[in-house]
Amino acid sequence: MIEVVSADRCVQCDVCIKVCPTDVFDRGPDGLPAIARQGDCQTCFMCEAHCPTDALYVAPFSGPAPAGSPHTDEAALAGAFGEYRRIVGWGRGRTPGSRADRNHIFTERLRTAPRNP
Amino acid sequence: MNELTADVLVAGGGPAGAWAAVKAAEAGASVVLADKGYLGTSGATASAGTGVWYVEPEPAARETAMASREGLGGHLADREWMARVLDQTYANMNELAEVSKYPFPVDGDGRQIRRGLQGPEYMRRMRVRVRRAGVRVLDHSPVTELLADGSGAVAGAAGYHVREDRPFSVRAGAVVLATGGCAFLSKALGCDVNTGDGALFAAEAGAELSGMEFSNAYAIAPAFTSVTKTAFYSFATFYRSDGSVLEGAGSRRGRSVIARTLLSEPVLCRIDRATPEEQRAMRLAQANFFLPFDRQGIDPFTDLFPVTLLAEGTVRGTGGIRIAGADCSTTVPGLFAAGDAATRELICGGFTGGGSHNAAWAMSSGTWAGRGAARYAAGLGGRAAARPVRALGEAGVRPSGPAAGGHAEHVAAVQAEVLPYDKNLLRTGDRLAAALASLDGTWRELRGTLREDGAGVVRARSAAAMAAHARWMYNAALARTETRGMHKRLDLPEQDPAQRRRLVTGGLDEVWTRPEAGALAVAS
Numbered sequence: 001m002i003e004v005v006s007a008d009r010c011v012q013c014d015v016c017i018k019v020c021p022t023d024v025f026d027r028g029p030d031g032l033p034a035i036a037r038q039g040d041c042q043t044c045f046m047c048e049a050h051c052p053t054d055a056l057y058v059a060p061f062s063g064p065a066p067a068g069s070p071h072t073d074e075a076a077l078a079g080a081f082g083e084y085r086r087i088v089g090w091g092r093g094r095t096p097g098s099r100a101d102r103n104h105i106f107t108e109r110l111r112t113a114p115r116n117p
Numbered sequence: 118m119n120e121l122t123a124d125v126l127v128a129g130g131g132p133a134g135a136w137a138a139v140k141a142a143e144a145g146a147s148v149v150l151a152d153k154g155y156l157g158t159s160g161a162t163a164s165a166g167t168g169v170w171y172v173e174p175e176p177a178a179r180e181t182a183m184a185s186r187e188g189l190g191g192h193l194a195d196r197e198w199m200a201r202v203l204d205q206t207y208a209n210m211n212e213l214a215e216v217s218k219y220p221f222p223v224d225g226d227g228r229q230i231r232r233g234l235q236g237p238e239y240m241r242r243m244r245v246r247v248r249r250a251g252v253r254v255l256d257h258s259p260v261t262e263l264l265a266d267g268s269g270a271v272a273g274a275a276g277y278h279v280r281e282d283r284p285f286s287v288r289a290g291a292v293v294l295a296t297g298g299c300a301f302l303s304k305a306l307g308c309d310v311n312t313g314d315g316a317l318f319a320a321e322a323g324a325e326l327s328g329m330e331f332s333n334a335y336a337i338a339p340a341f342t343s344v345t346k347t348a349f350y351s352f353a354t355f356y357r358s359d360g361s362v363l364e365g366a367g368s369r370r371g372r373s374v375i376a377r378t379l380l381s382e383p384v385l386c387r388i389d390r391a392t393p394e395e396q397r398a399m400r401l402a403q404a405n406f407f408l409p410f411d412r413q414g415i416d417p418f419t420d421l422f423p424v425t426l427l428a429e430g431t432v433r434g435t436g437g438i439r440i441a442g443a444d445c446s447t448t449v450p451g452l453f454a455a456g457d458a459a460t461r462e463l464i465c466g467g468f469t470g471g472g473s474h475n476a477a478w479a480m481s482s483g484t485w486a487g488r489g490a491a492r493y494a495a496g497l498g499g500r501a502a503a504r505p506v507r508a509l510g511e512a513g514v515r516p517s518g519p520a521a522g523g524h525a526e527h528v529a530a531v532q533a534e535v536l537p538y539d540k541n542l543l544r545t546g547d548r549l550a551a552a553l554a555s556l557d558g559t560w561r562e563l564r565g566t567l568r569e570d571g572a573g574v575v576r577a578r579s580a581a582a583m584a585a586h587a588r589w590m591y592n593a594a595l596a597r598t599e600t601r602g603m604h605k606r607l608d609l610p611e612q613d614p615a616q617r618r619r620l621v622t623g624g625l626d627e628v629w630t631r632p633e634a635g636a637l638a639v640a641s
């Protein structure tokens with residue numbers, strides 16, 4: 001689930017509010033996106049991919065991270081911000097990740113592999 | 118109330134809805150597309166990586182492609198439809214390359230490999246194309262019910278602008294339902310927007326469903342996470358907690374072994390049968406597959422990790438709204454269906470499993486439904502918007518008795534009957550009948566009382582849609598007294614040659630299932 005909005009990184013562009021398919025965010029009084037309905041988060045990582053300044057962190061769990069979890073601690077997570085957007089290949093000067101896609105290998109394998117009993 | 122008019126209204130902005138909107142607009146229609154979430158990020162494709170049933174137009178290759186899945190699907194598919202989908206998918210993938218400049222990977226000879234699409238990139242580009250086509254896009258604007266004219270023809274829809282907190286209506290010549298399948302809010306990747314709304318709307322308008330017994334898709338995911346990617350688990354070995362190998366467990370046939378074991382103990386997994394080259398390829402295929410591992414410090418190729426099975430219902434099942442014509446029309450005039458909202462039996466019978474047919478169906482059926490709807494609307498001349506209309510919504514919006522809230526309890530009651538492996542995946546007549554009885558009770562209750570104000574109408578209607586979906590599923594599953602495709606009856610494990618026909622289901626307060634008449638004749 002979405003756990004962290006970095007106030008330092010966020011430029012208040014509202015993109016995450018707009019793109020979240022399950023409408024998790026509201027614009028807070030300070031202009032920052034507030035995680036208003038965390039329970040509706042479907043852990044799809046789309047907000048992370050779209051955030052232009054790598055200001056969001058979606059923890060990999062489908063339930064809320066427990067209090068004190070490192071997955072809610074911005075400082076501990078520094079390296080993880082923007083990771084998914086980088087892999088998708090979005091942002092200035094990057095190559096779309098789809099250029100390197102190897103999904104067809106697995107489709108092929110599924111087609112030809114002997115099935116498990 | 119925001120009141121709009123259009124020739125064609127498309128409900129849903131996944132791949133099926135996006136293609137429908139583009140093709141309707143290219144055919145000259147004015148088009149409104151309303152999505153529950155956001156066109157470009159919403160739906161099962163947007164956050165996943167999908168293989169696509171893309172086969173060069175060489176007779177031998179096409180023949181192999183069609184023959185390969187007929188048995189798995191229980192021989193319920195139709196060769197003519199398969200051939201059409203292969204043609205249309207080939208054309209649309211080429212359009213993606215040429216019109217949308219989708220950045221396909223290239224092979225050693227510099228030729229593009231057009232057999233897969235990464236969801237985020239694909240759907241971002243589809244949004245651009247839809248808007249360039251002049252389509253009016255309404256994001257965060259779920260449709261909540263259809264409108265019909267005096268003859269019963271569908272004439273638009275009503276919905277709710279969630280972020281603006283106000284209702285809207287669209288008077289339209291024709292409507293395309295492309296709202297996806299139903300995964301019962303299981304939190305499977307990208308699927309919580311898919312609550313089967315379109316099937317409920319269609320049934321209220323008098324349309325039929327088909328293949329609803331093929332609705333027990335479950336996908337493997339690391340425990341406590343959302344990320345499913347079934348294909349990669351064919352490289353995995355499954356273990357019990359004492360480290361012994363779980364015999365017979367696998368990502369395809371062996372999924373029921375995993376399910377049975379999960380009922381009483383954890384199942385661990387390691388993706389230990391992938392070569393280093395395959396491991397690298399996985400990282401490049403579905404970009405978010407590794408996030409749950411990397412973010413928990415797990416190396417899935419060397420470490421054991423617990424897994425779960427997440428319900429995907431009809432998202433990776435094949436049941437849905439019954440298609441009545443080559444243009445993806447339904448049995449109701451003015452109503453068209455596409456993608457997971459429609460049945461996919463026509464091209465894969467009772468099984469889709471390892472993908473690629475679904476994506477092909479979404480873009481092909483979307484194309485046909487969009488064009489069909491545009492043609493139908495044009496045929497109405499200028500009359501469309503002048504028709505007097507009535508709203509068709511019942512359960513969750515117009516209860517038969519005094520209104521009360523409580524969608525969450527109804528959702529929980531439905532989930533208790535459809536998510537457990539021992540009810541939906543490991544099916545027996547007794548368990549299906551008991552679950553159906555409980556679901557019928559939930560339906561009666563919500564039909565009598567459920568309504569919520571403002572944006573609450575969306576959750577109330579989703580709850581009603583899930584309850585209806587579950588009842589159609591189990592009614593059909595009881596009627597198919599054999600094992601075929603993904604529908605496996607533990608009490609009836611054999612395929613019965615006499616039941617090689619599709620099952621049509623329908624009804625709201627009274628649910629029914631009957632064999633489809635004569636339709637397989639075209640297949641032979």
Ligand SMILES: Cc1cc2nc3c(=O)[nH]c(=O)nc-3n(C[C@H](O)[C@H](O)[C@H](O)COP(=O)(O)OP(=O)(O)OC[C@H]3O[C@@H](n4cnc5c(N)ncnc54)[C@H](O)[C@@H]3O)c2cc1C
Nearest residue numbers: 129131132133153160161168260297456457472473475476
């Ligand atoms: C993890 C995963 C991996 C997959 N991999 C493959 C693969 O490799 N190959 C393959 O072929 N298929 C694959 N599939 C299946 C494929 O994603 C679907 O078949 C495809 O997304 C169907 O497209 P759609 O447009 O019909 O539905 P969706 O993409 O689900 O879109 C439905 C849209 O309708 C909207 N909606 C819902 N209700 C309403 C409403 N009431 N009003 C307005 N809008 C509404 C939703 O917000 C959503 O945008 C995969 C699915 C998953 C979940």
Ligand code: SF4
Nearest residue numbers: 010011013014016051
């Ligand atoms: S998308 Fe990123 S920068 Fe924009 S408002 Fe959201 S968190 Fe802030």
Ligand code: SF4
Nearest residue numbers: 020041042044045047
């Ligand atoms: S992970 Fe998906 S559902 Fe959750 S906040 Fe981000 S975009 Fe919304």
